[in-house]
Amino acid sequence: MILGIDTSMGTSVALVADDGAVLAERAGDDPRGHAELIGPLLESVLRGSDGPGPAAGSNARAPRGPSAVTAVAVGMGPGPYTGLRVGIAAARAFAAALGVPVLGVVSHEAVREQLGLGPEAAVATPAGRRGHYLSVDGRIELTQQDPGDAVRPDGVSAAAVARVALRQRRLGEEGPQQPLYLREPDVAPPARSKRVR
Structure with a gap:
């Protein structure tokens, strides 16, 4: 079972079986509240409880819980700096805790998957x-x-992110390991150090 996470456009989390069936998916309504939404959405999908955002594709008979997860798929962008960092950090932390791999996916590939489009779209x-x-x-x-x-x-469906990761894994392809920001963050370190008195 693959846990899918995408924060390139809003926040979406899904649990997808190895055959591609969506077991549960939730998305937050706030396009910027990634850090506030990611934890409750993960808990809701993994535990099958009610949580923030609309539920989609819930399958109560499927095994749930962190121990059922064999990989974590994460949308690597393109997207905003802060949003991507939240999703990628959550995916890497979750995967490290379980000892499972992180599978990076280009978020636009997930959009094509969710809409049934080919690579030329x-x-x-x-x-x-x-x-x-x-x-x-x-x-x-x-x-x-x-x-x-x-x-x-x-938005980008986390279930589609997981399905693209499944396909890449079957074909022996590797998705991106680094985020696709395509723009540096708007903040920069100070030009010179300030002294504290």
């Missing part, structure tokens, strides 16, 4: 400052141009 997500992350045929770029008729999803 253009996907665009907001990048801030009127820009877009645009991907087509495995290439991703940051553009200030209008992405035209590219698919513009409202």
Whole structure:
């Protein structure tokens, strides 16, 4: 069973069986509250309890709990710096605690999976400052141009992230291990050290 996590556009968590069946999925409504949502969403999906966000694909008969997880799939972006860091840190911490692998997935590939699109379909997500992350045929770029008729999803399904990871694992492919920020964070360290008196 694979635990899927994506925080590239909002916060989504899912539990997916090895055959790709969605056992449980929850998503938060707040597009920026990743840190506040990730813990309750993980608990809700793993324990089968009511939690924040709408439930989808719940299967009460499936084995639940952390011990049933054999891998953690995580959306590696493109996405905002802070949001991605929250999801990736949660995935790595959870996987380390269980001794299972982390499987990185390009979030745009998950969008194609959730919408049943091929690799030639253009996907665009907001990048801030009127820009877009645009991907087509495995290439991703940051553009200030209008992405035209590219698919513009409202969110990324963690179940789709897990399904892409399952496919990559079956094919012997490895997803990204580093986040795809495509933009440096807006904060920077001070130019010189300040002295405390």
